[in-house]
Amino acid sequence: MLGPVNHIALAVPDLAEAMARYRDRLGAHVSAPQVLPDHGVTVAFVECGPTKVELLEPWGDASPIAAFLARNPTGGLHHICHEVGDLLAARDRLVSEGARILGDGKPKIGAHGRPVLFLHPKDFFGVLIELEEVKPTSAEA
Amino acid sequence: MLGPVNHIALAVPDLAEAMARYRDRLGAHVSAPQVLPDHGVTVAFVECGPTKVELLEPWGDASPIAAFLARNPTGGLHHICHEVGDLLAARDRLVSEGARILGDGKPKIGAHGRPVLFLHPKDFFGVLIELEEVKPTSAEA
Numbered sequence: 072m073l074g075p076v077n078h079i080a081l082a083v084p085d086l087a088e089a090m091a092r093y094r095d096r097l098g099a100h101v102s103a104p105q106v107l108p109d110h111g112v113t114v115a116f117v118e119c120g121p122t123k124v125e126l127l128e129p130w131g132d133a134s135p136i137a138a139f140l141a142r143n144p145t146g147g148l149h150h151i152c153h154e155v156g157d158l159l160a161a162r163d164r165l166v167s168e169g170a171r172i173l174g175d176g177k178p179k180i181g182a183h184g185r186p187v188l189f190l191h192p193k194d195f196f197g198v199l200i201e202l203e204e205v206k207p208t209s210a211e212a
Numbered sequence: 213m214l215g216p217v218n219h220i221a222l223a224v225p226d227l228a229e230a231m232a233r234y235r236d237r238l239g240a241h242v243s244a245p246q247v248l249p250d251h252g253v254t255v256a257f258v259e260c261g262p263t264k265v266e267l268l269e270p271w272g273d274a275s276p277i278a279a280f281l282a283r284n285p286t287g288g289l290h291h292i293c294h295e296v297g298d299l300l301a302a303r304d305r306l307v308s309e310g311a312r313i314l315g316d317g318k319p320k321i322g323a324h325g326r327p328v329l330f331l332h333p334k335d336f337f338g339v340l341i342e343l344e345e346v347k348p349t350s351a352e353a
Contacts, residue, residue, distance in 0.1 A: 072239035073234070073238040075260055076260065079220055093214070096309050099214040120215065121261075122262070143338055145337055147338040148339055151289065194237075196225075196288070198288060
């Protein structure tokens with residue numbers, strides 16, 4: 072069920088500074104920032120291969136990463152996102168096994184325009200896991 | 213300079229339980245545990261594509277992840293490892309730009325039998341970044 076790691080997300084207090092650090096110090100290509108009001112974040116992606124590094128800065132008054140940054144003011148590793156072929160089937164299987172889904176359990180549309188869900192960190196050793204639906208391409212199917 | 217994400221490491225208090233959780237609940241294949249005395253950890257890898265999830269359990273009396281687990285008793289995201297083509301060149305460039313290398317600054321041999329170094333989290337928004345030397349194959353060169 073668990074597909075490739077799509078991205079690793081870092082919560083940072085200053086997106087421009089984090090982007091510059093990746094670009095100038097680590098020599099990486101970083102995408103232009105994108106505001107995601109539904110998720111309460113501004114994001115930019117470090118393009119370093121099939122698995123991207125997602126930089127998250129809080130956006131708006133109710134950003135879901137505000138509490139994380141209050142606990143970790145300099146920033147830190149926030150979540151890991153895996154691709155799955157069928158998000159609703161994955162959710163239903165997880166729920167039947169006792170895992171909890173954050174929010175109302177319904178997929179939202181994520182930064183890549185695809186449905187996503189988050190699993191409860193208490194069910195996975197304190198780690199916040201995002202699942203993103205990525206349909207296999209015909210070449211992979 | 214910054215190559216693909218080789219793995220994401222999770223520190224967990226109970227490796228067998230974390231392995232079972234990935235296998236049984238997320239349907240992932242997990243490698244056999246491997247003790248790395250030089251690194252003070254026992255590791256197992258979740259095989260979910262080119263970027264692996266590395267599960268780390270403390271080993272021995274002076275494990276470098278003991279302090280992390282004291283702060284995060286249930287476990288959590290510990291570090292992110294990127295591949296680089298030339299580790300010493302990457303280190304020298306980073307040091308010349310003011311970044312700090314953990315330990316004595318000399319590469320150790322990591323879980324894949326390749327040289328690795330860790331960058332100081334204070335230079336990268338609280339995130340612990342590992343660099344692992346992976347020479348490009350002739351097909352990629």
